[in-house]
Amino acid sequence: MKFAVVVFPGSNCDHDAYHAVKHVLGQDAVFVWHKETSLSGADVVILPGGFAHGDYLRTGAIARFSPIMQEVRRFADARGPVLGICNGFQVLLEAGLLPGAMLRNRSVRFQCEHVFVKVEQTDTPFTLGCRPGQVLKIPIAHGEGNYYAEPAVVERLERNRQVIFRYTTAAGAVTAEANPNGSVNNIAGLCSEARNVVGLMPHPERACELAIGSADGLVVLESAVASVTQRAVAAAR
């Protein structure tokens, strides 16, 4: 199974995503340069973290104009699994593949630390291996992760069960203290209406090995493998 890791010039978690897929998960991974127009036949697409084009304007604002993004959109429209991590999530928002926007963190500072997120829905390609309500210890590292959408949009997201990850305490309680950046409704991650595009601010690829603090994020990538396998089986029937 092949994962494509899209590389924007300012991506800096591309190597981490590649490492997690290739060396921890044991799947095939390829880097796809943002000026390319093909996803190299990948089964899963990852938009990694970083500062895609320096992001002096808004995070991810310019990345949507990169040639590869047309292909990512086509892949998403065909129900292919797309995961946007941190800056990748911001790019998905700017590209309109997911609704809403990011504001600066409530602290007005960059924050790098482990947080707890609860898996709210397991019917996405990136959470199907999770237990409903499972709490994952995964790091965040961002300055603009304060998710915002208009109240009507938030209401629709909640109604459609599109909120996939929420910041919680270690025990899974949704509290103001557990919200690291001020995101509305403690939202840490979302999926598209078709549920195949998922974006989240925490970094599951940084939490795939206990040696570096947590292996809780591995389930996100493992879920993608299971999802692609299920789709293949379904298609073969």
Added chain:
Amino acid sequence: MNTISDELVQQHGLSHDEYARILEMLGRVPTATELGIFSVMWSEHCSYKSSRVHLRTLPTAGKRVLQGPGENAGAVDIGEGLAAVFKIESHNHPSFIEPYQGAATGVGGIIRDIFTMGARPIALLNSLRFGPLDDPLVRRTFAGVVAGIAGYGNSIGIPTVGGEIGFDDSYTGNPLVNVFCLGIARADEIVKGVASGVGNAVYYVGAKTGRDGIHGATMASAEFDDKSADKRPAVQVGDPFMEKLLLEACLEVMRTGALVGIQDMGAAGLTCSTCEMGSRGGAGVTIDVSLVPQREAGMTPYEIMLSESQERMLLVVRRGHEAEVERIFEKWDLHAVHIGEVTSGGRLCVKHHGEVVADIPNAALTDEAPVYRRPMAEPAYLAGARQLSLAALGPPPPAREVFRRLLASPAVASKQWVYRQYDHMVRTNTLVVPGMGAGVVRVKGTTRALAMSVDGNGRFVHLDPFLGAQLAVAEAARNVACTGAQPIGATNCLNFGNPERPDIMWQFARAVEGIGAACRALDIPITGGNVSLYNETDGRAVLPTPVLGMVGLIEDAATVVRRAFRGEGDAIVLLGAGRGELGGSEYLKVVHGLVRGTPPVLDLELEAALQRLLVAGVAAGLIRSAHDCAEGGLAVTLAECCFNTGLGASVEVPSVDVETAFASVATLFGESASRVVVSVQADRTAELVAAAQAGGVPAAAIGRVGGERIRIAMAGQIAIDEPLAEAEDIWSRVIGGYFDRPRGAA
């Protein structure tokens, strides 16, 4: 023919004698461009003219050394065909004038030094000094420096994995911002900053050249006064995205074999890179500055040669490989511009639209630049400052109160508020995060890991430069040894005042001797570094602050230990012995407002034995945690071992023999060197103590890990008995408390 007035010479920071020498070397009056070139290359910052004779005495050889001083960075062999490439550099002066950009461009500069050597940077550390945080101007500087370091390092995606922060009045108008970077290269693919091969192309790549930073190197070679804020245009603005593109593109170019040499344009910009590369390669370089991409119209050759605009590189490309190199830069949306050629004859020749505007032998700018053996004299303050009479201080406060005050001292308190702003996890290698002593990163593709620590104690150096500098080496090495790493190389950043003052020069020379002595005793080569002089404001110098950046190698990354206690019931063992030394301590500073006495004695043989024991004990799985005793002494060290673990500790420590009234504080808060608190599985205590004794290291089992309190007894009496949660709360809130309003407040 042009003429150069005395005033113009003076404005360029050149002495009368230096100018006379220029006339002699050129055999004519220099052009304006040439005068500018000489002034920056002969500045203290670039020429090391005051420090060079002393630096030559440092030990730089060793069986692992692949590159010693003189290149963009040093390199040591870490096995499996790999090299660790590392260096530390200061950006003190710019960081006072413009904290965010000053610190950010400091990070950018050191990163370029590392990838220029063909290494992928994988870790950053920093050593910072500020005035007291009660001062709003200091808080502004502090917050700006931290945000600048974060802004640059986070964007480019290199984790900041460690560092240290200290405070003293002397740094109020002259903060220290020392940044360390380490990268990994194939040992046989290290790239040098050389220009050679007559006819090879000289390329310029990166950001356009602007008028920013002109005379940055000369600014860093003068003292500050009340007009310093006017120097803001001499501080450059950083663009981490541009640097990220340069990093990736340069590493890609290096893999092609098309490159002869490369150097970043740091201090003294295009001037320094052209003449240094030519000098190292025994060749000349001719460039035409009209071809240099410029940000502003109407720039003169003088301005182009002296600009310190950031994120620019100079490359020498093998003839016939130009298109290949240009293609790679195009991929990254960078424009590589062919601005000149390598020549024979060893001269730097600068043209402007074909007309020669400077023509200087490289040697005049590099090897033959002035070197001074400046006069030295023991500082007048020293004899008095070394006198410490504890009796004259009156009775010390109760130990419990001192304990709380030390935990609340910004030097001791948690720096989480700072480290949270640094991305310390990117690249997924970080095994030990910042704020825990040495930072540790694994080296992917191998079983190995590297530990790094930056350390220096200005108070100790102030009170005894020779001993204080030795203590800095010992502490940095001990910190990496605490993780299980064998120290294999070091870099130093020497922050001092005005070298034209004999007392400052004496401090400097004695400190360098101390570093040399300690490095020789511990068998650690110095592979390079940086000197920052003129750290003075209105005639008052900073505490003399040599900072050591130490690199240690761990053969098996899985064995790394941290400072935190690990299990209820583990035995706590104190390695080394306290002598109750309070000279220069945090205790004296915090409780009595004094920087006095003599620094702790250092027995380098014992220190070496202690470090051997730590490395062996960790590798054998015997030592489960280890933490060095530093500021705040044994009591603070024990508390720090408990923090972030939920585990308390109960110990009984042997009382030291000092004046009775001070026996308690001297035992608990004295800062005797060569001491480490370790924990060990209870049933293996005897094994560790025996190993220590066999190695000649004093060792005493002093108590157990566990409970919810930090309890320290002496001579059968409880001296400190605090709830862990309260102590941790005090320690955790200090730094953030200066910046954040309490939660819920309007």
